[in-house]
Amino acid sequence: EAGVTQSPTHLIKTRGQQATLRCSPISGHTSVYWYQQALGLGLQFLLWYDEGEERNRGNFPPRFSGRQFPNYSSELNVNALELEDSALYLCASSTGQAANYGYTFGSGTRLTVV
Amino acid sequence: AQSVTQLGSHVSVSEGALVLLRCNYSSSVPPYLFWYVQYPNQGLQLLLKYTTGATLVKGINGFEAEFKKSETSFHLTKPSAHMSDAAEYFCAVIGGGSYIPTFGRGTSLIVHP
Numbered sequence: 001e002a003g004v005t006q007s008p009t010h011l012i013k014t015r016g017q018q019a020t021l022r023c024s025p026i027s028g029h030t031s032v033y034w035y036q037q038a039l040g041l042g043l044q045f046l047l048w049y050d051e052g053e054e055r056n057r058g059n060f061p062p063r064f065s066g067r068q069f070p071n072y073s074s075e076l077n078v079n080a081l082e083l084e085d086s087a088l089y090l091c092a093s094s095t096g097q098a099a100n101y102g103y104t105f106g107s108g109t110r111l112t113v114v
Numbered sequence: 115a116q117s118v119t120q121l122g123s124h125v126s127v128s129e130g131a132l133v134l135l136r137c138n139y140s141s142s143v144p145p146y147l148f149w150y151v152q153y154p155n156q157g158l159q160l161l162l163k164y165t166t167g168a169t170l171v172k173g174i175n176g177f178e179a180e181f182k183k184s185e186t187s188f189h190l191t192k193p194s195a196h197m198s199d200a201a202e203y204f205c206a207v208i209g210g211g212s213y214i215p216t217f218g219r220g221t222s223l224i225v226h227p
Contacts, residue, residue, distance in 0.1 A: 004157070033214070042219035043158075043204065056214055090157055102148055103215070105157035 002027070004106035006091050012112045013081050021076040021109045025093030031055075032074040033094070033103065034066060038087040046089075049074055081113045116141045116209045120218035128226050133177075133192040133199065135221050140186060141209030147188040148206040148215065149179055158204060164188065175199070200225045 005024045013019050025032050034046040045058035049068035063079040072093075078085055088110050092103035121136040139145060146165050150158040162173025169181040179190045188205060202222050206215040 035217075040219070043217040045214050045216075048214060056212075058214075092158075102160045102163050103150075103158070105150075105159070107155070107157045 004091055004093050004104050006089075006106035006109050008109060009107070010110045010112070012114060015081055015083060015113055017081050019078045019081060019085075019111055021078075021089050021091075021111070022073065023076070023091030023093075023106060024073045025091075026104055029093035029095045029104070030072055031094045031096075032068055032072065033092045034074070034076050035090045035092065036060075036087045037090055037108070038084075043090065047076065078111070083113050086111060086113045116145070116207050116212065116216050118205050118207050118216050118218035120203075120205050120221050122221055123219065124222045124224060126224040126226065127195045129197055130194050133190070133195045133223065135190040135203050135205075135223065137179075137188045137190065137205030137218060138186055139188065139205070139207040139209075141207055143209050143211065144183075145207045145209035147179075147181060148208075149173065149177070149188075149190050150204045150206060150217075151175075152202040152204065152220075154201075161190070161203075195223075195225050197225050197227065199223055 007022045031050040035043040048056040052068050066076040068074045088108045090108045092105045117140045119138045148163045149161040152158045162171045164171045164181045172178045177192045202220045204220045205218040208215050
């Protein structure tokens with residue numbers, strides 16, 4: 001069974017540009033979660049998508065957005081990139097509520113803003 | 115609101131020694147608790163979880179954790195550290211009506227030969 005796949009693995013962008021990160025969940029998982037892991041800050045929750053709808057959003061500005069497609073894959077878009085957006089972005093998927101099942105994480109996309 | 119505190123950003127042990135990584139949480143309702151491990155350049159892998167039932171939970175790679183409600187703790191232990199255990203460990207909690215886990219800041223486990 002394929003795990004959660006994220007692409008690209010590394011992304012270098014210039015301040016002010018836009019970045020698009022992609023995530024494919026495990027087959028059968030309908031929920032996708034995005035986290036930002038910045039150095040020394042642990043994991044900060046960004047977005048939760050389930051069945052194509054945004055279900056919850058973390059404390060991030062609107063330039064962080066995303067969507068979930070009919071096949072449950074997801075995109076995270078970051079507009080007007082700032083230097084502090086440099087981080088590892090992790091995608092996770094689950095079936096049903098994460099409480100009972102836990103997350104399965106991808107290996108992440110390392111975004112570097114220069 | 116829920117929160118997770120992991121005491122010690124770095125824990126250093128010798129190979130063969132006891133591993134103890136501390137996690138305290140706050141939650142207004144009985145929580146679900148998790149420990150994840152992150153190896154360099156990888157995503158997070160679920161080590162173990164507590165949802166209901168037995169308070170001592172066994173996970174992969176010889177790790178276990180005990181849910182202590184009176185102490186609001188969920189410390190992770192392993193009797194004998196291996197070099198391969200060197201990684202970042204994250205405690206997470208779901209509770210308080212939210213379905214989104216809150217993660218601690220992580221503890222880096224360093225294992226010396």
